[in-house]
Amino acid sequence: MKRTIFAALSAALLATGAIADEMKLAVTTSFHNSGLSDILLPRIKEDTGIEVQLLVVGTGQAIKLGEAGDVDAILVHSRKAEDGFLAGGFGTHRREIMYNDFVFIGPSTDAAHVAEAESAANALARIMTAQAPFVSRGDDSGTHKKELSLWAAAEIAPEGAWYKAVGAGMGAALNTAAGLDAYIMADRASWLNFGNKGNLALLYAGDPILFNQYAYLPVNPDKHEHVETELAAKLEAWLVSDTAKALINDYKINGETLFVFNAK
Amino acid sequence: MEIWSGITEAFWLLVTLDADLVEITLRSLYVTLTALVIASAIALPLGALLAVRRFRARRITIAVLNALMGLPPVVVGLIVYVLLSRSGPFGVLGLLFTPTAMIIAQVIIIVPLIASIAHQALRELWSDYHDLLISMNTTQAQRVQALLWDGRRALLTASLAGFGRAIGEVGAIMVVGGNIDHHTRVLTTAIALETGKGEFALALGLGFVLIAMAIAVNLAIHVIGRTERGGRW
Numbered sequence: 001m002k003r004t005i006f007a008a009l010s011a012a013l014l015a016t017g018a019i020a021d022e023m024k025l026a027v028t029t030s031f032h033n034s035g036l037s038d039i040l041l042p043r044i045k046e047d048t049g050i051e052v053q054l055l056v057v058g059t060g061q062a063i064k065l066g067e068a069g070d071v072d073a074i075l076v077h078s079r080k081a082e083d084g085f086l087a088g089g090f091g092t093h094r095r096e097i098m099y100n101d102f103v104f105i106g107p108s109t110d111a112a113h114v115a116e117a118e119s120a121a122n123a124l125a126r127i128m129t130a131q132a133p134f135v136s137r138g139d140d141s142g143t144h145k146k147e148l149s150l151w152a153a154a155e156i157a158p159e160g161a162w163y164k165a166v167g168a169g170m171g172a173a174l175n176t177a178a179g180l181d182a183y184i185m186a187d188r189a190s191w192l193n194f195g196n197k198g199n200l201a202l203l204y205a206g207d208p209i210l211f212n213q214y215a216y217l218p219v220n221p222d223k224h225e226h227v228e229t230e231l232a233a234k235l236e237a238w239l240v241s242d243t244a245k246a247l248i249n250d251y252k253i254n255g256e257t258l259f260v261f262n263a264k
Numbered sequence: 265m266e267i268w269s270g271i272t273e274a275f276w277l278l279v280t281l282d283a284d285l286v287e288i289t290l291r292s293l294y295v296t297l298t299a300l301v302i303a304s305a306i307a308l309p310l311g312a313l314l315a316v317r318r319f320r321a322r323r324i325t326i327a328v329l330n331a332l333m334g335l336p337p338v339v340v341g342l343i344v345y346v347l348l349s350r351s352g353p354f355g356v357l358g359l360l361f362t363p364t365a366m367i368i369a370q371v372i373i374i375v376p377l378i379a380s381i382a383h384q385a386l387r388e389l390w391s392d393y394h395d396l397l398i399s400m401n402t403t404q405a406q407r408v409q410a411l412l413w414d415g416r417r418a419l420l421t422a423s424l425a426g427f428g429r430a431i432g433e434v435g436a437i438m439v440v441g442g443n444i445d446h447h448t449r450v451l452t453t454a455i456a457l458e459t460g461k462g463e464f465a466l467a468l469g470l471g472f473v474l475i476a477m478a479i480a481v482n483l484a485i486h487v488i489g490r491t492e493r494g495g496r497w
Contacts, residue, residue: 224350
């Protein structure tokens with residue numbers, strides 16, 4: 001019996017043995033939900049031979065995975081958290097890759113008149129004044145942090161029965177908003193790719209404060225010597241290349257551009 | 265109707281033998297069946313031993329096993345995650361976000377379940393066999409062997425219960441596997457992902473595939489084991 005258990009265990013271990021040129025990259029849900037990763041990953045494999053394994057998580061967890069050395073690099077969008085990551089010595093550097101933007105989604109009846117807002121802060125003030133239900137990610141993700149910073153900028157403390165922090169990813173939060181006919185802030189890519197729009201509609205976008213910068217941060221090999229530094233560098237070189245630029249800028253859903261490449 | 269489009273989706277996925285579907289279905293089976301074999305190898309003898317042997321901590325062991333049947337998978341996932349993380353005690357093995365990590369988590373989840381059910385079934389068998397086996401002056405190992413063999417059909421039920429819990433489990437394997445496409449994505453995590461994307465039809469379709477597969481595996485095991493066909497019971 002002992003031998004059987006041992007054989008089963010070792011078979012399981014062998015079956016998962018590493019194949020050359022694999023690296024793990026933690027990315028945010030918004031990046032993955034946009035569908036852009038499905039375009040980029042096959043090209044990366046073709047051009048560099050690297051098989052990038054994506055861990056799709058919120059920015060908060062992506063940073064944690066990087067700090068623990070469980071991934072080789074992270075691609076996230078929360079400047080403050082990224083700076084903290086670098087200050088702690090967990091990453092080697094930060095490379096800006098591209099940006100997209102956040103939009104306000106709400107019921108098409110728009111009881112709070114968000115569509116007539118003059119700015120992002122004004123849109124939030126209208127939601128608060130109307131006490132219209134608002135779904136917040138509430139999961140410490142980049143989008144959640146952005147939303148909180150917008151409330152702070154609008155000098156509103158989002159509290160009360162109308163403010164619903166669901167503690168879920170972008171898609172799950174959008175599902176909740178669709179079910180409740182609530183307002184929500186989402187990244188444009190996730191919204192366009194979302195399959196269960198229900199009564200919801202895009203109500204407000206365009207304030208420069210809503211731009212959302214994605215940055216690539218390789219994990220520091222001084223902290224975790226097992227990280228695939230070479231592969232991470234190779235991937236970075238590809239991400240800032242002209243090939244990546246063309247793919248990112250040309251990626252459209254329903255004729256709308258989602259991401260703007262701005263790597264230097 | 266959402267349900268109807270889910271059924272249609274499942275139908276098309278199956279008749280076209282969608283490559284991704286085949287891949288994640290096979291991975292689901294690989295992870296869960298491996299976990300089942302390992303867990304059964306641990307839990308069935310453990311259940312038999314608990315039935316046969318009287319020792320001081322027996323009662324408490326049984327109580328703990330019974331309680332652990334209700335282990336929340338996400339907690340197991342978190343514990344395995346922390347242990348296997350690069351900054352954890354077993355980090356050097358590099359097992360986090362691999363199918364092996366998912367197998368480990370599922371073994372932990374289903375061992376208490378299989379052991380408890382096995383113990384329950386074998387206890388009754390033991391009360392029948394007790395006098396006979398004692399009078400034959402058997403060793404403990406022989407008694408365990410006799411119970412395991414003669415109780416094999418009840419033990420099959422115990423293992424199938426373990427299979428049922430493991431195949432439908434999402435909380436633990438999501439945490440320790442990471443739901444990486446072509447690497448650790450299985451049926452349940454794919455369903456969670458598609459639900460998150462608002463693709464309810466596809467998510468439901470995958471759900472029906474999962475149910476169909478669970479039924480197929482159970483039937484297959486019954487056919488192989490020749491249960492419900494006369495014989496002993």
